[in-house]
Every structure is written in structure tokens, then in C-alpha cells.
Amino acid sequence: MINPSSSAEIELMQSLLEPLLEDFRYWFGRSLELLEKERLSFMSLDTQAEFTERIRSIIGEVNAASALFQVSGKQVGVDVASITSWHKVLMECQVMGMQYRQSHQSPE
8 A cells, every 4th residue: 555645646546546446346346257157168177266266366455455545535545566466367357258258159
């Protein structure tokens, strides 16, 4: 977590961080739902189980960061390294979603 030093930094952080955390929660939640409800034929069982656990862990991190942000009166930020790490995993989720849709398309 980081503490911004000026009111302009606080305002900018609040306007960016809150929706970003909401987006992370939403998209990781959707990915977790897919991983838990579907057997993904393009992933091994071990890979799917490992990815499911990674997503659960990240959801916990995002929820903790969001809670700290709220409890601090929106005065505490999130380290860029954490956001970057979550974003990389979110891109993996996007690839998984595309592969899932491709595997479920009916031939024309």
C-alpha cells in the first residue's frame, strides 16, 4: 500500500483505483466461475486446478486491498507492482475466455 502526499494525488488515486479494483473483482470473479463450473478441454486438470487457486488467491488480495482502501477513507493506494501482477493474470484470464469461446463455437 502507498500513501499519496497531495490532495491532487489523492483525488487522482480515488478516481482511478476504486473502479480498477471493482473491475479486477468482476473479471476475476467471472474467470473463477468459469474455472469452477466447466471442465476446460484445452487445459489439463492440473493446470485448471492451479489456475483456479491462483485466481482465488488474487481475489483475496484484491478484496484485501479494496477493504484497506475503504477503511482508510480512500487515502491508501495499492503498489503498482501488485496491480501489474494482477493485470498479467487478468490477461491470462482473457486468453482462457477466448479459448473457451472458440472451443464452444458451432461450425458454420
